[in-house]
Amino acid sequence: MRTGYTLSGRYRIIRALGEGGMANVYLAHDLILDRDVSVKLLRLDLRDDPSTIRRFQREALAATELVNPNIVQVYDVGEENGMQYLVMEYVEGTDLKAYIKAHFPIAYQEVIHIMEQILSAVQTAHEHNIIHRDLKPQNILIDQHKVAKITDFGIAVALSEHSLTQTNTVLGSVHYLSPEQARGGMATKKSDIYSLGIILYELLTGTVPFEGETAVSIALKHFQSEIPSVREIDPRIPQALENVVLKATAKRPEDRYTDAASMAADLKTSLSPKRAGEVKFTPAQDDDGETKVLPLSALSSLTPETAAAATQTTPQEKTATDSAPAKAAGKKGRKKTRHPRRRKFLLAGLVVLLLVAGILIGMALFRPQMTSVPSVAGRTEQVAKSRLTNAYLTVGKVHKTASATVKVHRAVRTEPRSGTQLKRQTVVDLWISTGPKRYQLADYQGDAYASTAAKLEALGFKVHRESVHSTSVPAGRIMQQSVQAGQKVVPAKTDITFTVSTGSETVTLADLTNKTKAQAQSYATNRNLNLAFDYAYSNDVAKGRVIKQSPGEGAVVQEGDEVTLTMSRGVESESSSSVDQFSVNVKIPFDDDSASESSSEDDSDDDSSSSSSSSASNLIQIYLRDQDHSLSTIYKQMTITSDTSVTLPFTVASGKSGAYKVVRDGHVIASDSHVTKN
Template sequence: MRTGYTLNDRYRIVRALGEGGMANVYLARDLILNRDVSVKLLRLDLRDDPGTIRRFQREALAATELVSPNIVQVYDVGEENGMQYLVMEYVEGTDLKAYIKQHFPIPYQEVIQIMEQILSAVKTAHEHNIIHRDLKPQNILIDRNQVAKITDFGIAVALSEHNLTQTNTVLGSVHYLSPEQARGGMVTKQSDIYSLGIILYELLTGTVPFEGETAVSIVLKHFQSEIPSVRDLDPRIPQALENVVLKATAKRPSDRYTDSLSMADDLRTALSPKRAGEVRFTPAVEEDGETKVLPANALSSVAPDTEQAATTQSAPAAPATEHKVTPKGRKKTRHPRRRKFLLAGLVVLLVLLGVLIGVGLFRPQMTNVPNITGKTEAVAKSRLRDAYLTVGTVHKTASAKVKVNRAVKTEPRFGTQLKRQTIVDLWISTGPKRYKLANYQGDSYASTAAKLEALGFTVHRESVHSTSVPAGKIIQQSVTAGKQVVPSRTSITLMVSTGSATVTLADLTDKTKVQAQNYATAHNLNLAFQYTYSSDVTKGHVIRQSPGEGAVVQEGDEVTLTMSRGEQTDSSSSTDQFNVTLKIPFDEGDSDSSSDSANDSTSSSSASNLIQIYLKDQDHSLNTVYKQMTITADTTVTLPFTVVSGKAGAYKVVRDGHVIASDSHVTKN
């Protein structure tokens, strides 16, 4: 799809955004609602594939049913010239995969905030009985306000469409594939939960749990291998947070969260101090050869006779014992080994106690980076010191959200757990980023407006006719070139040429020269004059015109009028006729000198010179304009003279109100 193509007479393609296995995505401009949109266009080589078309149409059907701030909205669906397309919300930002790569390690609180948004979107889809089936960071977009939005429902399926979940049918990306999908089994809502668990794993560790040389090897690991512990990669991760990963990625769907809301509720309290002592999650295993956690009273169900028999058969011969008669006459058995075991146990206990004390004494003391966003530099530094951190380099950065001289962020970021006295750098706002406007005169309006709008400007168009500036090109701009402004707070008006207007010529025959010149001035036409004797038309009146009456010409075109000299006499036959050729230079200095005020002026001198030529001969007087025209470059003109033999003619050339050439004695020789 080429840039500038308008789809369905509404969506003008601006540029390509990306390519996928099923479709290509473009940034486009909605010409009716005046907003940016994303257009997903089915790939050319797949337009004859019925299966792909069904998937593409299913995505449109699935997404149009879902309304959530965390799901990319579909605005329009259509087909043009065999091209299937979707028009969707344009999300300016990046996908979660790139976000993880750019920002890892991500503070745990931010990880939870991102996951809560994703889970909210999945909850909306599941409530409509729609399973995404291909949840992965590449299908989750993060905009500039850190709002997560799920996209690409290309292989989403309603629960009622059993024909799409048949055995041996595997859809989705292998790194995030649930075991039941890997086996080609029935896909349920818990299949999406598994993918969400893998995404949470990647947010916490920066990598996926299973890698392999082939897709098949990765698929095998999903239903054969246990998910690696995130705490092995980062021991600072709380056990409660790891448990969310483990429960979401349990091999059997029945061991996972029942729905996305349950997972969100568990995730929301994962950093709570109340869950600090939580034990590692281990799914219960059925009696099919896999390990199973037995209930506490399981042993009590063993038959007494069986237990006694087993004890009798396995008990070793009793050692010799001493007997002592109690005061009441009963015997008491003394065990000599008991004292040794007690002493050994006491020694082990003391050793363990010493180890624990040593670890406590020498273990590095930890702290968390505080949230200093929006605080003054002094307060931000004080907060860091109060958290037992060392203030490092103070950087300056532009920010549209944080006031000038206020803290924007720290590095490492807010919420990161660090050793005490770790150096933390600080970023202070210099206010919104300013943009220096260029001189756009002569540039294409379409590309200039798209560029300015992408930067955040509000762009208005004012269309005017121009004989010197081609259609679609900018004549003037409302904000002076070189001025530095904040794009989001600036509105700029661009005056754009629509080209020359057309004029249908009136009948100028029998008009006087002054009348003809007034008509030409009113319609922005240039006149050229020829003269001849006539006994039928009064002297000084138009005999004929070229082009003639009713002809359609452009503004700025030249119309030639043949003027009457009156009836020829004997004295009038003695005349000299000759031409004088002049080169009129275009003055760029005139446009430069007026450019400071040209932005809000209606003058067109910045693009052209107004030329007026005065002629004196038998037919003309220096008191009236012989010819008027607009030039944009050096121009050569030919001046025709008719003078009585022995007499001289004269001319004067005026450019933008200044005489630049004249000659008061022009003769044939």
């Protein structure tokens, strides 16, 4: 799904977070609640598969039933154009697998704290009769405050669901699979306990207990081999803490903890000094009729009765044994005649032994020699190549990749990954860091601040806001940005400041009556108001002063609004009746180029000037000459953002003419020095 797409008119996709076998996960922004969310979208190639859709819907049903601070919350479920999707809580952090790799070794107290959170979430799920069935570090998220949250209930199943058969229960990662699931049995709550024991093992040792070339070989080890001792890897681990691992990963479900709460209680006291002398946990033995091979080390632990039973011979064996001396005595006289035959048997046995030894040596010689891919993360390219070569591997292609955590020119990872068992001289590709990924900034002027800031913060930018008033830019829109468009920057290391419009500022009008025109114009300019003038004779107000204003004193207007002032012509005389009054309409064209130049020139001005000039507008000044005006003073000043028509009033003595001049951003664009009534 492309970036910027808005799902159901509400969830705007920001970027992809990851891909899974069933669905793809995206970071999105909830435009209604103004928060980041994770959107899980069913993959395109699976949208026509009814079983996959049921499984996807099962995840939604399972997760919505569970309320726990350590379970990723599901906010919404929906479908658009055949696309099934889940909207979930966005956890900003990493998964437990990556956390272990980055922080190992982890303090035992922190290990217990992480496991207690996971066990709390699993206990909640089990109380609702929901088995996760795919518990693994990749499905456990760790946020920036080290809070663990379980996600991906895609293969979880309620115990009451009868449609599930034995053949489809072995799901999830084989490294964390319980023995009963590996055998093809039904998963139970104790299967989740087993997976939790493997996760605890990995937290303590940094690795999983069983590795193999195939998934089948790993699954076989889960129900055939004992879990390796964590104390052999790290002798400092208390026996009580190892016992938690051993009990949780017991082969028989009945030997494991009864529930997650019991495991959490045992884990909580595992570092207590009172349990310092605890003996190693050993599950109860159960003879289930299967053929078992006892190792030599086990013989020493047998009881006398068991040892006697193990060494007791059958009656036939006893008879044969007892008769042997008699037969030997009876045939003593014929011993010499037996020697040649015995030599033949010895020679034949020797030949067979040599053949078997040759076969075994040949198998050992021709069997592929294996090696393990070493960890090279954080090493220089040269050192990484040397480590691969020393491990009898061939260095393949060297790829470049961005990384926010690995320094430039150092190894990020290998493919196959470190720890993988390979044949010697297998080709291994290497990924080298180019440093943090750079992001090219766009021109955000005119965009909504809220959505732009959310998108950039999700990428790692630190976004700041400065608010200014503007008569031409709507409230909430960006007027300026501190980092120029087109620059490529590292988001985590970049602060960007947006100048955002709060709309027009309100002005409460003062009393302008009896003010001169110059005083009124100064008042209007300081408050970003436009003035219009009417004229009338007055016996009370001196010529050239304001008789009245509209709107009146105390009225609340917006910046950019027009206030009409009626100016006094003084006392009407007899000659006043012989004047002509008329109006002229003038169209003022808007000039984009002039507006852009004006904006760039004003970039270095203070905030008040930049707020009025940062948008595309023209400053218009109109001059009149008639009985009441002079071309040396401004008749009207205003800003325009498009073509505008104005009406200019003239009062001239009969037979005389008037004049006008229109100035746009400092340039005269229209004038007429002979304006008459006709």
